[in-house]
Amino acid sequence: MADFSNPGARRAARLLAQNYGVPLARTVTALLDREGLLARAGARINAAFPVWVRRRELGVELDVTRLVSALLVSLASEASGDPEGVGQELADLYVAPELERDERVQALLDRLGGATMLLSCGAAEDLAARLLAAMGSHVPQQREGAA
Numbered sequence: 001m002a003d004f005s006n007p008g009a010r011r012a013a014r015l016l017a018q019n020y021g022v023p024l025a026r027t028v029t030a031l032l033d034r035e036g037l038l039a040r041a042g043a044r045i046n047a048a049f050p051v052w053v054r055r056r057e058l059g060v061e062l063d064v065t066r067l068v069s070a071l072l073v074s075l076a077s078e079a080s081g082d083p084e085g086v087g088q089e090l091a092d093l094y095v096a097p098e099l100e101r102d103e104r105v106q107a108l109l110d111r112l113g114g115a116t117m118l119l120s121c122g123a124a125e126d127l128a129a130r131l132l133a134a135m136g137s138h139v140p141q142q143r144e145g146a147a
Helices: 007-020 022-034 065-081 083-095 098-112 121-138
Strands: 043-045 051-056 059-063
Touching (some): 007 022, 043 121, 065 098
Antiparallel strands (some): 043 051, 051 059
């Protein structure tokens, strides 16, 4: 069901209801919301590649689009210089046995700049605080006197 506490979902439901009726509006809004198309703007964590944190129905979503985009642009840059070589490398990666595929993927990621992010202490604290806030009551609390 749609999260009607989400202002975007409420607005979408109102607009759809005006033209198509309430039952259809609720169904369509729930579908769009479930697919993340009405997601609230995430809390931005500033880093070399910013991360957005969003509360979702089943947990917390981390949006690392900027990192993935940078990796894809690096791959495209390599492909523009050697389209057949990069194409063959990707084809070989696709058909490789699992262990070899993992090694090839890691080598490719390392060559493209890596898939890890280094956060400053402040950004890491901000990320931890936003993750805990997004999880809300789902985060287990330590009992008094437990060690």
